[in-house]
Amino acid sequence: MISVGVDIGGTKALAVRLDGTQVVDESLFSIDRTAGTLDAVIRSIESVLEPAVEAIGVGIAGLVRPTDGTLVWGPHVPGTNIDVRSAVSERFNVPVYVDNDANAAAFAEMNIGAATGYANVLFVTLGTGIGGAVVIDGELYRGGGFAGEWGHVQVDRDGLLCDCGKRGCWETRASGPALIRLATDLVTTNQHSSLARILDASEISGETVIAAADAGDETARALVTEVGRSFGQGLAGLVAIFDPELIVIGGGLGSVGESIVGPARRVLTDALHGGRLRVPPAVQVASLGPSAGAVGAALLAVEEA
Ligand SMILES: [Zn+2]
Structure with a gap:
């Protein structure tokens, strides 16, 4: 068809x-x-x-x-x-x-992508915000209709204003705009930083900062790692609730891969209760990008x- x-x-x-x-x-x-x-x-x-x-x-x-x-x-x-x-x-x-x-x-990931063959999976999108989907026993779990909107779990009561109108949502710490905000603050307040020599404020996007990090710029890497760690902290909360076999990371920013997912995976492993007595779920980048x-x-x- x-x-x-x-x-x-x-x-x-x-x-x-x-x-x-x-x-x-x-x-x-x-x-x-x-x-x-x-x-x-x-x-x-x-x-x-x-x-x-x-x-x-x-x-x-x-x-x-x-x-x-x-x-x-x-x-x-x-x-x-x-x-x-x-x-x-x-x-x-x-x-x-x-x-x-x-x-x-x-x-898509369940049928022809990274989650093929798994029954219990969380899919987490990382882009302009953080969204998600829950797969339980091979089926999408919808709750009352809107399950998986964990980008708006409040992680800081006095945190930044979120696009949803609330404060301190997870996605204010760990999404494309969070990375852009950190990078913009850095290049405007510290014009001698190595990132300011590569990018001016108008060129900053999630993709350009990650590209700078991947090309070896240490200041860019520190910002990407910071966002990746905040992302991993939230994932640890999701694992405490769902204990999935697999977490698939998608979305425009998640699809770029290890620069953000690597730090997230390390934080997730450290943050899980039960420590080394349990195996953390695999965290993979969406294979369909x-x-x-x-x-x-x-x-x-x-x-x-
Ligand atoms: Zn929100």
Whole structure:
């Protein structure tokens, strides 16, 4: 079956067209927030559409009700209570499935990615924020509908203001914007730092700071390690609750791999109660990379269709 999947994040939209489980076309672009979430969804789909498409899946970074395909709200995406499924199915006239982006990515990793063959898995997305999905006994666990939103677990009551409106959420310490904030503070307050010689403030992004760290800049590496450690601290909390066999890390920043995941894994191992008497779960980078969400949305739509 030919299907289309799109993944709408806080800053980027990714669309894929699949033939079966193979990606045959792909398109990535920046989101125009003023045009709204539905505009991003429709433009993404059109960028990879062809007449043979029989199902469309949409993953969105926010609280999504898959039962009626509504985006209720998301801290990083514009709009509330948008009936995405009706709007997209009326426009393209094929079955449409809408879900949270992390659920979609987890579904892809379970079926054709790093989590194949595992029954109890946590999928954690690291990008503009932190999202997640819970797999129990091989099935996505949804709770009342919105399970896995652990980026908004408060880790510091007096911490920084989060995009969700609360303070001190985990994602304020361990996400792309957290890394950008640390790097911007450093290069603006210490112009003699080695990072300030590589990047000026306007060039700072999660990707450029990680690239500087990977190229050997020690100040960049210290910042990436700091964010990775905060990320690992949160993972330890999740392991205390779920004790998964495997944790898969996805999202735009998580997909870059070991620079952030390495420090997180070390903190996780140290922070687990029971110490050396237990084996910490494996922590792996998503094997489908940043396209996991879009691929999973398409696979979910095919399954539903
Ligand atoms: Zn929050």
